[in-house]
Amino acid sequence: MKKLINTPEHAVDEELAGMVAAHGDLIKVIAPNVVVRKDAPRQGKVGVISGGGSGHEPMHGGYVGLGMLDAACPGAVFTSPVPDQMLEATKAVNGGAGVLHIVKNYTGDIMNFELAAELARAEGIDVASVVIADDVAVKDSLYTAGRRGVGGTVLAEKIVGAAAEAGADLKTVTALCQKVQDNVRSMGMALTSCTVPAAGKPTFELGDDEMEIGIGIHGEPGRTRMKLATADEITEMLATPILDDLPFKSGDSVLAFVNGMGGTPLMELYIVFNKLAQILKGRGIGIGRSFVGNYITSLEMAGCSITLLRLDDELTRLWDAPVRTPALRWGI
Amino acid sequence: MKKLINTPEHAVDEELAGMVAAHGDLIKVIAPNVVVRKDAPRQGKVGVISGGGSGHEPMHGGYVGLGMLDAACPGAVFTSPVPDQMLEATKAVNGGAGVLHIVKNYTGDIMNFELAAELARAEGIDVASVVIADDVAVKDSLYTAGRRGVGGTVLAEKIVGAAAEAGADLKTVTALCQKVQDNVRSMGMALTSCTVPAAGKPTFELGDDEMEIGIGIHGEPGRTRMKLATADEITEMLATPILDDLPFKSGDSVLAFVNGMGGTPLMELYIVFNKLAQILKGRGIGIGRSFVGNYITSLEMAGCSITLLRLDDELTRLWDAPVRTPALRWGI
Amino acid sequence: MNGAAVISYDDVVAWITAFAASVRDQKDYLTALDSAIGDADHGINMDRGFQAAVPKLAGLPNRDIGAALKSVGMTLVSTVGGASGPLYGTFFLQMGAATAGREAISLDELVAGIDAGIAGIQRLGKAEPGDKTMLDALLPARDALREAAASGASLGDALARTVGAAEQGMVATTPLVARKGRASYLGERSAGHQDPGATSSYLLLKAAADAWSGATAAS
Amino acid sequence: MNGAAVISYDDVVAWITAFAASVRDQKDYLTALDSAIGDADHGINMDRGFQAAVPKLAGLPNRDIGAALKSVGMTLVSTVGGASGPLYGTFFLQMGAATAGREAISLDELVAGIDAGIAGIQRLGKAEPGDKTMLDALLPARDALREAAASGASLGDALARTVGAAEQGMVATTPLVARKGRASYLGERSAGHQDPGATSSYLLLKAAADAWSGATAAS
Numbered sequence A, B: 001m002k003k004l005i006n007t008p009e010h011a012v013d014e015e016l017a018g019m020v021a022a023h024g025d026l027i028k029v030i031a032p033n034v035v036v037r038k039d040a041p042r043q044g045k046v047g048v049i050s051g052g053g054s055g056h057e058p059m060h061g062g063y064v065g066l067g068m069l070d071a072a073c074p075g076a077v078f079t080s081p082v083p084d085q086m087l088e089a090t091k092a093v094n095g096g097a098g099v100l101h102i103v104k105n106y107t108g109d110i111m112n113f114e115l116a117a118e119l120a121r122a123e124g125i126d127v128a129s130v131v132i133a134d135d136v137a138v139k140d141s142l143y144t145a146g147r148r149g150v151g152g153t154v155l156a157e158k159i160v161g162a163a164a165e166a167g168a169d170l171k172t173v174t175a176l177c178q179k180v181q182d183n184v185r186s187m188g189m190a191l192t193s194c195t196v197p198a199a200g201k202p203t204f205e206l207g208d209d210e211m212e213i214g215i216g217i218h219g220e221p222g223r224t225r226m227k228l229a230t231a232d233e234i235t236e237m238l239a240t241p242i243l244d245d246l247p248f249k250s251g252d253s254v255l256a257f258v259n260g261m262g263g264t265p266l267m268e269l270y271i272v273f274n275k276l277a278q279i280l281k282g283r284g285i286g287i288g289r290s291f292v293g294n295y296i297t298s299l300e301m302a303g304c305s306i307t308l309l310r311l312d313d314e315l316t317r318l319w320d321a322p323v324r325t326p327a328l329r330w331g332i
Numbered sequence C, D: 001m002n003g004a005a006v007i008s009y010d011d012v013v014a015w016i017t018a019f020a021a022s023v024r025d026q027k028d029y030l031t032a033l034d035s036a037i038g039d040a041d042h043g044i045n046m047d048r049g050f051q052a053a054v055p056k057l058a059g060l061p062n063r064d065i066g067a068a069l070k071s072v073g074m075t076l077v078s079t080v081g082g083a084s085g086p087l088y089g090t091f092f093l094q095m096g097a098a099t100a101g102r103e104a105i106s107l108d109e110l111v112a113g114i115d116a117g118i119a120g121i122q123r124l125g126k127a128e129p130g131d132k133t134m135l136d137a138l139l140p141a142r143d144a145l146r147e148a149a150a151s152g153a154s155l156g157d158a159l160a161r162t163v164g165a166a167e168q169g170m171v172a173t174t175p176l177v178a179r180k181g182r183a184s185y186l187g188e189r190s191a192g193h194q195d196p197g198a199t200s201s202y203l204l205l206k207a208a209a210d211a212w213s214g215a216t217a218a219s
């Protein structure tokens, strides 16, 4: 295992200390693994929090700040955080207008956030939750854990954060988050595995000429392993199930998000974006907004994911609204 | 070789097409491998251009836009661009106030830019050049090719771009670029090699327990190969030669830049930043500004570099000035 | 019926301690199982939780089995995270609630406690038998324990049958296609791998059998 | 003295074509050499340049050796990039300037042309002998060619000595510590590896010897 760490046990703590050292003007760490916006709580503003395992940086800690998250709760690497963190965060960002929990659809995340929400409600805080489940690689079924929450989460956090910043109430913000979830679909793939620091070896082994299609963001094996293909072919394999699922239709305008899994250079992401733009054009779908980079990752995994969000004026306006966080900043 | 590409021959072309598809509001490609700001030329504004091999994304194409570069000339992967590109770019961005070439100190870059500058001057364009040579891993000697230009280049492009945007003349902009060069030092290391697409195999082989210290950004082997160390030890190995070289002194304020080589997750960069902050504190040096991420890379190489720029009010103000490019955006 | 107190407070502490040691021992194995169909953290998660839970037992004010189990449950919920944190946490919290205030319990009370714990897991995780989860080891183990207790078996005998049932249930998860938890994302590809949570559940019952082979209250 | 025209326009085209083939053939080898002490692109760079240069020769209006060499030089400058693009580009531009307007040249004129090319490389790159660059193959080769010409050797003989000197110079770069180009960043670690540019320069002269073994103007 080759990593710039000291010990696996302290990796997340030291990471957060480094984030505070670098971005102390935007964030603070108020308890172990609870990253909070510097000026929290803001009276009368709905608090927006999210959380999940570490190893997906910049998600979620990098998205704490003006116009996005009020707090983030990173767990151990790839492990959902514990309810204590979400409770602490919920209390810290509650400005009297209630708190929204943006939860990715994983058994652990769901249960731990649910426990925290109950505890927070017992303390008199109005808590709502929206579950993001946008990964079309997973069959959507009532009899399984359902779809994973992946790239759509970042878009939801940005858009919902903008609305909360502008003063929307908890009901509005919750409905908006659900609207993002209803209009967003994603799918990912991996060229290489990642290595959980505490595990010390790659989560899975891939042959030199193999790739995993339909991978999650935790190094979970995908739906199929197959021979390595070209960027164009891979882009087709990811885009087609996404486009067919919602379905996205001719005349739609989308936010096209090509995401790197952590170990893939930007050059390759733009090559994928190039093909994606051709595919969208072929289907008569417009690219309203573009987003390319490593925004929801799996440690050092090489690979990419595609996320498409169907835009309307409201979502576009909120996407464009000013944001200032360690990882995402514009308009301010 | 596992990459999201179609063919090595078309990787850079398709990358640039993808960039235009994603950021057509900011940039255009006016000739093969010449990326120009959408609204170029701007009358009366000094044009700022840079270039170098591809494979270092987002540098330089990702830095074309308002408040930074007017044009970028990406060469083949790790290969300096040809004079035709720089000549084309120089003509395209010349608004009558002259053009500054920001050149990284590599034999190829120097010679190709020099040829282009001569050709542009022959066409009546006022061209100045500043060479960035900030890599303390390389001995600074009159009898060698001298130090490489690395992380300091990104900072120079941002700061100089802000001054040019604000209307500074060519002489001022050139002097400012030299001032950045005089006050910036860098050093890098690699945990893994990278693979040039057309070469198809890793540039060098590293044992599972080895690393290269003093690496360049082209997969050039470093000054020493040694046993893998902890993040703290590595940070010391990079920071000490940087701090001693200028030298940075107690009471100085710096822009602290921890850069990923492309394949290293953000988590690890923050762990490095955490230690760097402690080292700076120990020397009485203040962190005026922080910058953490993958900004000057070597394809999918795992590793990092540290760059320190001694700040004064002028440099700080120009660093903070609005910028809007595909890869760097704030204040607007 | 098995109404005589056979398991003391010290036995319960010994059980938790033995399981913590077993988890530490099998940490890499549990993580490797989770690599195949999950995210390579189950051993790490369980170890983090039990390394935190054991020291807290020493500081408890009185010899209340229910309080000890609740302490374990609270610590698991607060330190493990993931799916296993709330699930195992609930198991111990509910088992603790069922044994609150007791300094020693009978075999029947053990059955009732474990049953309450499992019910908690089912309420929270909503998994069914055959979904390829920890329940596939726990449910048959509970049934075996209950039958053994009802048939008047000794503690040692009852635990031996329980562990046997848990082991069978664990092994039987291998061919299953997961319908709950992270392994369910794999669809058909989840078949052919033993479930990590079922494996840790088997180890939990095995730890009881090992720790209680010379159970203090029984002697 | 060797004043008789021995190298025709067609010979020059054959030389460039042979070198292009040789570079394609040795592309991976040149890149591998550049991996050890550079950035793994020398073979790729040279191949890109010569694949572009050869087709342009067919379109030239007349049989002017100088124009052909200039065309190669211009194409290299415009397509190769890196250090080798301007350096080899200058070599051909300067050699072309020295042979402008000629349809055939003598051995002495070949010496003068190569000398002009090398002088261009030196002006641009400012390297000295022993810096571990292409000059370490080119300079001894030029000297051998000049001596052979002065001693009245035949073209074949002269080229054989030239190639031998280039090869020796190339091999002799191995122990050197680089002082110019990318390899200089390696300091002492650059010793023990053969310089890629010296290797391509050896191949350039070897291509001349091979192409001109039955030189048309001489026959």
Ligand SMILES: Nc1ncnc2c1ncn2[C@@H]1O[C@H](COP(=O)(O)OP(=O)(O)O)[C@@H](O)[C@H]1O
Residues within 6 Å of the ligand: A078, A079, A080, A107, A108, C034, C038, C039, C041, C042, C043, C045, C046, C081, C082, C083, C084, C085, C087, C121, C124, C125, C126, C127, C132, C133, C134, C135, C180, C181, C182, C195, C196, C197, C198
């Ligand atoms: N809904 C559920 N009900 C019962 N057990 C479950 C459920 N979901 C997952 N599990 C168990 O949890 C185990 C995984 O635990 P762990 O790896 O620690 O958490 P995570 O899946 O969050 O990484 C699985 O092997 C399975 O036995």
Ligand SMILES: Nc1ncnc2c1ncn2[C@@H]1O[C@H](COP(=O)(O)OP(=O)(O)O)[C@@H](O)[C@H]1O
Residues within 6 Å of the ligand: B078, B079, B080, B107, B108, D034, D038, D039, D041, D042, D043, D045, D046, D081, D082, D083, D084, D085, D087, D121, D124, D125, D126, D127, D132, D133, D134, D135, D180, D181, D182, D195, D196, D197, D198
């Ligand atoms: N200043 C110089 N003078 C002469 N030759 C040089 C000089 N610098 C580099 N070279 C030659 O260029 C070769 C490298 O070419 P290439 O790999 O194509 O370019 P780059 O180093 O830009 O990647 C070296 O092996 C060396 O022979």
Ligand SMILES: [Mg+2]
Residues within 6 Å of the ligand: A053, A078, A079, A080, A108, C039, C041, C082, C083
């Ligand atoms: Mg997990």
Ligand SMILES: [Mg+2]
Residues within 6 Å of the ligand: B053, B078, B079, B080, B108, D039, D041, D082, D083
């Ligand atoms: Mg090069």
Ligand SMILES: [Mg+2]
Residues within 6 Å of the ligand: C034, C038, C039, C040, C041, C042, C082, C182
């Ligand atoms: Mg797991």
Ligand SMILES: [Mg+2]
Residues within 6 Å of the ligand: D034, D038, D039, D040, D041, D042, D082, D182
């Ligand atoms: Mg090279």
